[in-house]
Amino acid sequence: MRNPVYTAIAIGVGIVVLLGYFLQFDLLINLRIILLEWATILVATTLLIGVVNLFIVHWRKSTTDQPNRVNSIALLAGLTITLGVAGWFGPTDPYSLWIFNYILIPIEASLMGILSVVLIYAGVRLLRRKPNLLSIVFIATAVVILLMTGPLFGIDIPGLAELRIWIGKVPAVAGARGILLGVSLGIIAAGLRILMGADRPYGGN
Amino acid sequence: MDRLNILGLIFVLVFFGLMIAASVVLRQREGRKLREIPAFVRLRRAIGLAVEAGSRLHISLGRGQLLSSQSAIGYVGLSILDRIARSTSISDRPPVATSGEGSLGILSQDTLQDAAKYLGVESDPMRGRITGLTPYSYAAGTLSFIQEEDIGANLLIGSFGNEVALITDAAERKVGMTLGGTDNLTGQAVLFAAAQEPLIGEETYAGGAYLGAGPMHIASLYAQDILRWVLIGLIVIGAILKLFSVL
Known part of the structure; x- marks a missing residue:
């Protein structure tokens, strides 16, 4: 164990925040709010550290002879220019918004375009990799929903619209709720393990 | 006091009690048998192969914020990263972690440093990398990382949306094993189609138990199983009562 003090602080803070959520006592609620505000400030700081980490990684790559170092140089140039423009003129200035509207949004939109192709390819690959009943049901459901979401050249196939609504309302919702219940139990278990000190993501395992 | 809050607290306390009871029972019994999950069987094999072949293991921790319910899946990812970092000690090329959130990135560096x-x-802090801070920039950064490095297996354990398809596609092109699990429903659907070994629902949270992270991980699985049956029973009773218009 690295330091039992860290573990004690983590367990204590976790218990106060958990109890402050369930029990409506002023002292607990106020303590919970203060602790969450501190955590918010800490998380915002880690965002800045994240940017610094990104910069250091790509600085190393661009200054050494590594494959695709051009990408790292482009990233560093983009980061510096965006930071400079938004820092100097402000994030809502037309110059900053120009970068956002004409560079960032088109890049993300093109990635979304690529994503649709990748997803179709993944569907085909799924049938080749695991040609079982589950995969067939998965692909058939996706195709039915896709067919009924688009206009389908104005052709109205009787029963398909109802089928789509039924799939959306009954099996899809039932499956999603089942998965979410399992996920919720997993979340509680992970949280309790940390509160008990059995898991220490803050170091000291 | 709100009745729902009290019920919630009771549920958490029952969960806690079951975990303690299960850990006591497990300590007394020899041999802890877990249901076989093919993804974890293949993962253990992939860890061995990566060590032998001298290739890297890549763990992608997603972009779950630590101040939300997504933090739990992030902690599970860190637990798995810790186990893998310790079990690949004899490898020439230690595992690397990528994340799309500042705090997760720092915790991954801390976990790798701790294992080292x-x-x-010696530990290089740059083995815990933040590859992007928005969903698509994270995906773009991670896929270029996968393309550049000699990676034997990719583990995607964290909070991902549909952008995870771009990462799995890059991983498939490198012919390495891809195991993926997330807390996000859209991400799960995408991983079911795109990952070689998808983890569904609570299977993702069982990673620590299957990789030997400690007896409390196994105890929590038993507690989850008991409470799942209780919930199933309550849902069925509720549905029957609704059917007969009692509720």
Whole structure:
């Protein structure tokens, strides 16, 4: 164990925040709010550290002879220019918004375009990799929903619209709720393990 | 006091009690048998193969914020990263972690450093990388990382949306094993189609137990199983009562 003090602080803070959520006592609620505000400030700081980490990684790559170092140089140039423009003129200035509207949004939109192709390819690959009943049901459901979401050249196939609504309302919702219940139990278990000190993501395992 | 809050607290306390009871029972019994999950069987094999072949293991921790319910899946990812970092001690190329959130990135560096200290080897903090801070920039950064490095297996354990398809596609092109699990429903659907070994629902949270992270991980699985049956029973009773218009 690295330091039992860290573990004690983590367990204590976790218990106060958990109890402050369930029990409506002023002292607990106020303590919970203060602790969450501190955590918010800490998380915002880690965002800045994240940017610094990104910069250091790509600085190393661009200054050494590594494959695709051009990408790292482009990233560093983009980061510096965006930071400079938004820092100097402000994030809502037309110059900053120009970068956002004409560079960032088109890049993300093109990635979304690529994503649709990748997803179709993944569907085909799924049938080749695991040609079982589950995969067939998965692909058939996706195709039915896709067919009924688009206009389908104005052709109205009787029963398909109802089928789509039924799939959306009954099996899809039932499956999603089942998965979410399992996920919720997993979340509680992970949280309790940390509160008990059995898991220490803050170091000291 | 709100009745729902009290019920919630009771549920958490029952969960806690079941975990303690299960850990006591497990300590007394020899041999802890877990249901076989093919993804974890293949993962253990992939870890061995990566060590033998001298290739890297890549753990992608997603972009779950630590101040939300997504933090739980992030902690599970860190637990798995810790186990893998310790079990690949004899490898020439230690595992690397990528994340799309500042705090997760720092925790991944801390986890890798901790494992290195435990094994008595040098640790490079840059093995825990933040590859992007928005969903698509994270995906773009991670896929270029996968393309550049000699990676034997990719583990995607964290909070991902549909952008995870771009990462799995890059991983498939490198012919390495891809195991993926997330807390996000859209991400799960995408991983079911795109990952070689998808983890569904609570299977993702069982990673620590299957990789030997400690007896409390196994105890929590038993507690989850008991409470799942209780919930199933309550849902069925509720549905029957609704059918007969009692509720």
